[in-house]
Amino acid sequence: MLSKFQIFKIGFFDVAPHLLSVIPFGIIFGAIGIELGFDPIMTYATSLIIFGGASQIVFLQLLSGGASSLIAITSVGVINSRHLLYGAVLSEYLNKLSTIKKIFISYFIVDQGFAVSNIYFKKNKEQNFNHYHLLGSGITLWLCWQISTIIGIYLGSIVPESLGLKFAIPLTFIAIIINELRKLDHLIVMIVSGLAATFFYNAPLKSYILISPLIGLFSAYLIIKFKK
Amino acid sequence: MTWTSIFIAGFITYFTRMGMVTLIDKDIFNENFRKILNYVPSVVFPSIIFPGVLLDDYGSLVAITDPKIYGALTAIIIGYFSRNVILTIISGLASYWFLIFIF
Numbered sequence: 001m002l003s004k005f006q007i008f009k010i011g012f013f014d015v016a017p018h019l020l021s022v023i024p025f026g027i028i029f030g031a032i033g034i035e036l037g038f039d040p041i042m043t044y045a046t047s048l049i050i051f052g053g054a055s056q057i058v059f060l061q062l063l064s065g066g067a068s069s070l071i072a073i074t075s076v077g078v079i080n081s082r083h084l085l086y087g088a089v090l091s092e093y094l095n096k097l098s099t100i101k102k103i104f105i106s107y108f109i110v111d112q113g114f115a116v117s118n119i120y121f122k123k124n125k126e127q128n129f130n131h132y133h134l135l136g137s138g139i140t141l142w143l144c145w146q147i148s149t150i151i152g153i154y155l156g157s158i159v160p161e162s163l164g165l166k167f168a169i170p171l172t173f174i175a176i177i178i179n180e181l182r183k184l185d186h187l188i189v190m191i192v193s194g195l196a197a198t199f200f201y202n203a204p205l206k207s208y209i210l211i212s213p214l215i216g217l218f219s220a221y222l223i224i225k226f227k228k
Numbered sequence: 229m230t231w232t233s234i235f236i237a238g239f240i241t242y243f244t245r246m247g248m249v250t251l252i253d254k255d256i257f258n259e260n261f262r263k264i265l266n267y268v269p270s271v272v273f274p275s276i277i278f279p280g281v282l283l284d285d286y287g288s289l290v291a292i293t294d295p296k297i298y299g300a301l302t303a304i305i306i307g308y309f310s311r312n313v314i315l316t317i318i319s320g321l322a323s324y325w326f327l328i329f330i331f
Contacts, residue, residue, distance in 0.1 A: 017313040042230060049238030054276075059237055069233040076237040080244045082275075085268045087248025092257070094249055106246035111276075115269055167296055167324055168317065170280030171303050173273040175316035178307035186270045193271040194278030201279045202287045209275055216271030217264055224263050 004132045011136020014116040021172035022053075022112065022141060023148045024165040029057055030152020031159070036064040040153045047149040051107070051142065055079040058206055075205045082209060086114040093121040094131055105131055108138025115176040185223045192219040299324030 002010075026047070033043030038060055046056045055076045062072040086109055094102055117134040124130055152159075159165060180186040193216030200208040257265070281300045284290050290297065303320030310316070 017317065020314070020317050038230075042234070045231075045234055046237075049234055050241050051238075052241050055237075055241065059233075063230060063233065069229060069236075073233055073237045073240065077240040077244070080241045082272050083241070083244035084248050085265075085272060087245060088252065088257075089265050089268050091249050091252050092262075095253075099250060102250045103246060106249050107242060109245045109249070111273075115273070118269065162328075164296075164324065164328065167280070167299060168321060170277040170296075170300060171317045171320040173277045173280075174300060174303045174320065175307055175313040177269055177273045177277075178304070178316060179311065180270050181304070181308060186267065189267050189270045190274040194274035197275035198278045198282050198289075201283055208279070212275040213268075213271040216275070217267060220264050220267035220271065221260075224260065 002127065002129075004129045007127075007129050007132040008136035010120065011113075011117060011133040011138075012140045014120065014133070015112055015137035015140050017175070018112040018116070018172050019140070019144050021168035022144050024159065024168055025053055026145050026148025027152035027156060027159055028165060029053065030149040030154075031156020032057055032152075033060055033149075034153055034156060036060050038064070043153055044146075044149055047146055050076060051110070051145065052076070052080050053110075053145070071205070078205050078207050079209050082111075082213060083109060085213065086118075089118060090114065090121075090134070093125075094134075097131060101131070105134060105138070108135065108142055110138065110141050112172065112176065113137035113141050185220070185227075188223065189216050189220045192216050295324050295327035298327055 029047070030043060033046070033056075034040065043060070046059060050056050050059065058079060059072050059076050062075060063069070087106070090109065094105065097105070113134060116137050120133045121130055177186075177190065180190070193212045196215040197208050197212035200211045202208075203211060277300070279287075281296050282289060299320045302323040303316050306319040307313075307316030
């Protein structure tokens with residue numbers, strides 16, 4: 001039986017490769033915040049209070065472009081609505097925790113952390129203290145996001161735009177789901193969701209991030225029905 | 229006003245994280261719903277990957293010769309056979325940079 005700290009460390013090591021995209025993205029975000037005319041404290045505050053990569057960029061871009069607060073806030077809500085799906089998946093594994101622990105741990109649920117911890121949970125259903133894996137991955141991502149935002153605020157210009165580091169983001173997600181490519185049903189669902197996202201990308205408030213997973217889940221539902 | 233917006237956006241984001249974890253009882257999920265939830269990573273991440281590879285900063289489709297497409301294909305092939313996260317990301321970035329800076 002692994003100790004809490006050992007599970008925490010596994011969470012750290014599982015998510016560590018994904019820092020290759022999180023750190024440059026954090027630096028880019030910090031630099032963009034300043035470039036859009038926000039002061040360093042406000043730019044950093046979004047990383048601390050919202051803590052949601054892409055949604056922070058959209059939020060600051062909309063506000064700097066003169067959009068109303070309501071539009072900016074709604075966009076953040078829509079982009080981050082995918083966390084509802086993560087929560088639904090994780091609730092099965094976090095069910096035994098006290099409400100206080102759930103409230104605390106929820107703050108650290110982000111894309112990469114969810115992905116690696118969900119895989120770990122599936123493989124280790126019977127083990128105690130599994131939530132320390134989510135803490136290990138989530139706190140690692142949180143720390144790196146905070147630090148890289150600060151680096152971006154003060155040294156953002158050192159990262160040449162020509163490097164195209166934004167491309168590391170889709171690559172890190174490819175790495176996350178690569179094993180699911182071996183399953184035909186998952187492959188079909190991925191293609192449906194991906195094409196739907198590309199098609200609906202210009203929908204208002206970046207709502208493609210909500211529309212395309214729902215279309216993908218509907219196709220998954222049809223596949224499950226068809227299998228029966 | 230901006231500070232108020234940041235706090236409200238932060239609260240909403242936190243609620244999206246905490247809501248399902250804290251408020252939902254797992255027993256309300258039937259077998260079919262659980263099966264569908266298995267597909268969550270496979271529906272959310274391609275929704276970020278496809279636009280990130282196939283669209284430019286302005287939301288228009290990139291050309292078939294765009295280095296991002298070949299970078300992504302390299303990452304998929306290397307990742308599929310190696311099952312290694314770091315190798316997947318690095319091979320994608322390396323082929324992307326190779327096409328941009330050298331080819």
